[in-house]
Amino acid sequence: MAGLFSLPSLPLRAQAAAPAAQSGGSSKVADLSGTWGLDGKRGGIGQSISVADIQGRQKGKEPDIPYQPWALQKTMSEMSATAPGSEFEKTTDPWIKYCEPPGLIRIYMEPARTKFVQTPDTVYILHEVMQTFRIVRLNSKHPDDPDPTWWGDSIGWYENGDTLVVDTIGTNDKTWLDQLGHPHTEKLHLVERYRRVDQNTLELDATIDDPGAYTAPFKAHRNFTISKVPFMENPWVCSVRENTTFYDNTYDPATKPAPAGNK
16 A cells, blocks of 8 residues: 655653544544545555655655664664565565564555544544454553554544544564665654545544654655445455465556556
């Protein structure tokens, strides 16, 4: 999938408690119904978390990613399976090599759809990728010391009648933030804002705050459009063979320039 995110200033470094913005949440529930796919007309299948370099052609030189030195070195040491200059057979991608979950934000850089199941106390975010789902507890608080997990501890609330805010801490450090290999640590604090712009358009603005890997919070953005393709119950299982087939049949043709004369 593809696309990327933005957010007003929040006290992101204070991870243990819910942000102050929660107290200003709206009781009106945002309508996120529908099946959402990434908007190919506004970004396509992006490779990088960088808003300035969504296709990953400036790896390590993005103007909007405030690396700590070790995080820059780590990023440059990783071999993507799909980004410019990648070698699928030599990839260090933990999802491709070990079938580990793709993780936060990166889940939206895969060509699969997303659905939101909204209940009075919980929002479930369902992904076609590996039949993955996230649990967002509404109007709740984070535990004081959450055990690190793949998807972290997520709480949420509604704002302005059209936005779902999701606040996540407590992730492990095993996933990439994107296809290029941008790392994060267990200090990651992610705030996502899902806003339905119109009947057919959903935008995701997010702020990534990880003082263990980056010197300041930075932003990402993704655009979604309503999909007429039915949500599939089991489109992908995790296997090395399937990853290879998917790369050969989908990623490789999609990322290579079209032959001369074909427009």
